Every structure is written in structure tokens, then in C-alpha cells.
Amino acid sequence: MKTLIVAATRFEIQPFLDRIAAYPNTDYLITEVGMVQTAYRLGKHLANNQYDLIINIGIGGCFNRSLPIGAVVSIDREIFSELGAEDDERFIPIDELGFGSAHYVATQNKTTQELVHALPTGLGVTVNKVHGNEIEISKLLIQIPDALIESMEGGSVFLVASEAKIQTIQIRGISNYVEKRNRATWNVPLAIHNSNAVLFEILSKIYKV
Numbered sequence: 001m002k003t004l005i006v007a008a009t010r011f012e013i014q015p016f017l018d019r020i021a022a023y024p025n026t027d028y029l030i031t032e033v034g035m036v037q038t039a040y041r042l043g044k045h046l047a048n049n050q051y052d053l054i055i056n057i058g059i060g061g062c063f064n065r066s067l068p069i070g071a072v073v074s075i076d077r078e079i080f081s082e083l084g085a086e087d088d089e090r091f092i093p094i095d096e097l098g099f100g101s102a103h104y105v106a107t108q109n110k111t112t113q114e115l116v117h118a119l120p121t122g123l124g125v126t127v128n129k130v131h132g133n134e135i136e137i138s139k140l141l142i143q144i145p146d147a148l149i150e151s152m153e154g155g156s157v158f159l160v161a162s163e164a165k166i167q168t169i170q171i172r173g174i175s176n177y178v179e180k181r182n183r184a185t186w187n188v189p190l191a192i193h194n195s196n197a198v199l200f201e202i203l204s205k206i207y208k209v
């Protein structure tokens, strides 16, 4: 069983990197922040390397205030929310325009689902521009009422993994709520600590270490 850990930045998987020697069948890939960087670097990496499972791990913004900062969630569906066209006040999604789809799902069989079954699960929104304006956030929630987490990479990992037919998990530690930008309320170290703790649990289940 060969696993690839995918993160946007090194700091999001530093606790894992500190223990990487314990996981001989596990590689990692730092894509850099953003959907384009992630699609390019993951696609390029998979052209020369084979895996049974991809685990995308990172921090993210949460739309659901009943989950505390630091909670860890599993994302099983993704939407590229900006993909489409403006028609004056109305947004026309790419699906409606007839040029493909903005929706991607995690490729997960029963064994993969078991690895994350204990986590709160929901829909991820992948963006180029982190939301930080209340009016824009309200518009987004009208467009996507069941949005759980916002990230800048999740949809790209699902897209590439589904094209490559590789099992995929995405876990996100909640570093902030999606709200008017207030960096003082973010807790990045807690989100990283907790998401890496979940990663260790998942790897322990896979490798029995």
C-alpha cells in the first residue's frame, strides 16, 4: 500500500515530516498554495509515480460555527465556486454554461471511507481568493448553502485523483471561520496540530504502526 500526502505548504505537515521515518511507504508532495499550482504539481508527480491512496491535508476556513476552531473534518465533495460567468447580478455556473463541471467527488471505496468515518464530513469550496467580505460570503452561501469548508486546493486534488483513478481523502483542520477578514481570530498552529494528529491515526490504521 503506497500513500502520497499532499499539502500546499511545508508548515501544514511539519509534525508529519518530523516523524516521516516511521512511514516507509509514504511519500509527500508540497504543491504551494492554490488550485493551479496543485493541479500542475500533483499531475506532474503522478505521471512518474504510482499510489494507492492520496491524502490531502491542510488548514481551511469553516462556514459552520457549530464546529470549533481546531476541529478536523473530512471533505468528500468539492466545488470550484468561481468557475462560470457573471450575467450582471446573476452568477452562471460552468455546468449551466455547458462547459464541463465545477463539481468533483473524492474517489473512495468502503475501505477508504472507513479511514475517515469518525470525522464530520461535508462539501468543500475551492477558491482563488479567500473570502473576507460579508456581502460576498452571503452571496456564496446563497449559491452553495451546504458549504462546509473553504480551501484553495481541495478541488484540484479530487480532480487529478479521479482522473488518475486513485483513492482520495481530504482532511482539513479548521484554522478560521469564513468571515470578514480578521487574522487575529485564526489559530493556525492548533489546526495543524490536530489535523496532523488525525493523519497519524489514519496512517496507523493503514500501516498498523
Ligand SMILES: O=C(O)c1cccc(C(=O)CC[C@H]2O[C@@H](n3cnc4c(=O)[nH]cnc43)[C@H](O)[C@@H]2O)c1
Pocket: 008, 009, 033, 034, 058, 059, 060, 061, 062, 127, 130, 131, 150, 151, 152, 153, 175, 176, 177, 178, 183
Ligand atoms: O492570511 C490570509 O489571509 C491568508 C490567505 C490565504 C492563505 C493563507 C494561508 O495561510 C495559506 C495556507 C492555506 O490555508 C488554507 N486556508 C485557510 N483558511 C482559508 C480560508 O478561509 N479560505 C480559503 N483557504 C483557506 C488554504 O487552503 C491555503 O492553502 C492565509
